[in-house]
Amino acid sequence: MKTHGIFVLVFLYLLLPLVQSAVYIDSFLANGGPFGASLDPFQALNFVSSIFSYHWLLANVLLSLKLPFLQNGLPYDLRIRYHIWSTMGVALLLLWHAVYTIFLNPQTIDLFSWIPLPVFVILLVASMLWIPLPLVRKLVLTKAYDFLKSGHKVLFLVLAAFTWWHVADRGMSILDPNNSHNAPPASAWGYQILFAVTVLAYLVARTREAFLPVVEVKAVTHLGGIARLTLTNHPRLKYHAGQFAFLRFLTPGLRGEEHPFSFTSTADEGTIGFAIRELGDFTRKLAGLKPGDKVRVNAGFGSFNPIRRGRLDLPLALIGSGIGVAPLIGILKELAEKDPTREVVYLQAVTVREELLEPERVAEIARVMPNLKVKTYIYKEDFQLYDANLFAQELVYPRKFQVFLCSSERVRERVVPALKSLGIPSKHIIFEAFSF
Numbered sequence: 001m002k003t004h005g006i007f008v009l010v011f012l013y014l015l016l017p018l019v020q021s022a023v024y025i026d027s028f029l030a031n032g033g034p035f036g037a038s039l040d041p042f043q044a045l046n047f048v049s050s051i052f053s054y055h056w057l058l059a060n061v062l063l064s065l066k067l068p069f070l071q072n073g074l075p076y077d078l079r080i081r082y083h084i085w086s087t088m089g090v091a092l093l094l095l096w097h098a099v100y101t102i103f104l105n106p107q108t109i110d111l112f113s114w115i116p117l118p119v120f121v122i123l124l125v126a127s128m129l130w131i132p133l134p135l136v137r138k139l140v141l142t143k144a145y146d147f148l149k150s151g152h153k154v155l156f157l158v159l160a161a162f163t164w165w166h167v168a169d170r171g172m173s174i175l176d177p178n179n180s181h182n183a184p185p186a187s188a189w190g191y192q193i194l195f196a197v198t199v200l201a202y203l204v205a206r207t208r209e210a211f212l213p214v215v216e217v218k219a220v221t222h223l224g225g226i227a228r229l230t231l232t233n234h235p236r237l238k239y240h241a242g243q244f245a246f247l248r249f250l251t252p253g254l255r256g257e258e259h260p261f262s263f264t265s266t267a268d269e270g271t272i273g274f275a276i277r278e279l280g281d282f283t284r285k286l287a288g289l290k291p292g293d294k295v296r297v298n299a300g301f302g303s304f305n306p307i308r309r310g311r312l313d314l315p316l317a318l319i320g321s322g323i324g325v326a327p328l329i330g331i332l333k334e335l336a337e338k339d340p341t342r343e344v345v346y347l348q349a350v351t352v353r354e355e356l357l358e359p360e361r362v363a364e365i366a367r368v369m370p371n372l373k374v375k376t377y378i379y380k381e382d383f384q385l386y387d388a389n390l391f392a393q394e395l396v397y398p399r400k401f402q403v404f405l406c407s408s409e410r411v412r413e414r415v416v417p418a419l420k421s422l423g424i425p426s427k428h429i430i431f432e433a434f435s436f
Contacts, residue, residue, distance in 0.1 A: 005073020017052045020190050027184035046100040053093040056086045058198045066302040067224035085367040116162040149257050164195050172354045175328040213237050217293040224354030227286040231272040237299050241266045241330035254285050257274040262327040266334050271406040275357050277323040304432045306404050314402040315343035317395055321407035331358050349377040388418040398422040
C-alpha cells in the first residue's frame with residue numbers, strides 16, 4: 001500500500017470526522033448550545049455517528065471514482081473492502097441516528113429528512129445483489145450486474161444530494177443565516193467544503209470519461225475459453241505492466257457498464273493486449289467482437305507491479321493460476337526490458353494447455369533473462385496443485401522471496417497459507433483480489 005493511500009484513508013475516514021466531531025462538541029459545550037452546558041453520552045454519540053456517516057458517505061464516493069491518483073494508492077481488493085465495510089458502518093451509524101432522533105429524543109422531521117433513510121436502505125439492499133458480500137454470495141445476480149451497478153450509482157448520487165440537504169436543513173450549514181443550531185463556523189464550512197470537493201471530483205471523473213482514448217479491435221481469438229484481444233495503441237494511454245483498465249465496448253450488444261481487465265502488454269508495445277475469461281453473461285458476448293470495433297479505454301489502475309511497488313533487492317516469485325496469469329505476462333515483458341538480470345521464478349498453472357497465454361513470448365523472454373526460471377503446470381496432464389511442497393521445491397530459500405500472486409479467490413486461499421508455512425512474511429506476499 002502506498003504512503004499516499006494510507007494518508008487518504010486515515011484523513012478521510014478517521015482524522016477529518018474526528019476533528020469535525022471534536023470542534024462541534026467543543027463549540028456546543030463552550031457556547032451552551034441547545035443542550036445547555038452539558039452533553040450526555042447519547043447526545044454525544046448521536047453527534048459523532050451523524051458526523052462520521054456524512055464523512056464516510058462522501059469518502060466512499062471519492063474512492064469509487066475512476067481517477068487513478070485516488071485509486072492507485074490502495075490495492076484494488078483493499079479499496080473495495082474499505083468501501084464495503086465503511087458502508088456497513090454508515091448503515092449502523094445512520095440507524096443509531098434515526099433511533100435517537102425518532103425515539104430517544106423526538107424531533108420534528110420534515111419530508112427531506114425522511115427521504116435519505118429509505119433511499120439508503122434500498123441502496124444497501126441493491127448493493128448486496130451485485131457485490132459478493134460474505135453472507136450473501138449466493139444472492140448475487142450476475143446477469144443483472146450492469147443494471148444493478150448503474151442503479152447503485154444513481155441512488156448514491158440521490159442519497160448524497162439528500163444528505164447534503166438534510167445537513168443544511170438542520171442548520172449545520174454556511175447557508176443558514178440564523179445559525180439555528182449554533183453550528184461552529186469551522187464545522188459548517190467543513191461540511192460544505194467536503195461536499196463541494198466530492199462534487200467537483202465527481203464532475204472531473206465524468207468529464208475525463210468523455211475524453212478517454214477510443215481504440216480499435218485489431219484481432220480477437222478464442223481458445224480454451226479465453227478471449228485474447230489485441231487493440232490498437234493510443235498516444236494518450238498511460239499504464240504500467242500489471243495494471244488493469246476499464247473497457248467500454250462501443251459495439252451494439254456490448255454497450256453498457258465498463259468492466260475491468262488486466263493488461264497482458266506493456267505501454268511500450270505497439271498494440272494493447274488483454275486476456276478475458278469467457279465466463280459471465282457479459283464476457284460471453286465477446287464472441288461477437290470483430291476487427292474494427294471501437295473500445296473506450298480507461299487505463300492506469302491498480303498497483304500490482306513489482307518494479308514500482310516491490311522490493312528490488314529481493315528475488316521475485318510470480319505465481320499465477322488460470323486467467324490470473326494475464327497481468328503476470330505483462331510484468332514478465334517489463335522485467336525483460338528494465339531488469340533482465342533479476343532473479344525471477346515464474347509459476348503458471350492452468351487446467352488445459354489451451355489456456356496458456358503467449359507461450360512463445362514467455363519462452364523468448366526466458367532466453368534473454370538468464371536468472372528467470374519458468375515452470376508450467378497443466379492440471380489435466382500432471383494433476384498438480386499448488387501446495388507447500390511444490391513451492392519448497394521451486395523456491396530455493398523461500399524466505400528471501402517477494403511474491404506477486406494473481407489467481408482466483410479459491411486458489412489464493414490455498415496458496416497464501418502454503419507460502420506463509422515456508423516462512424515468507426505476509427508483507428512479502430502481494431496480490432489484488434479481482435474477485436470483487
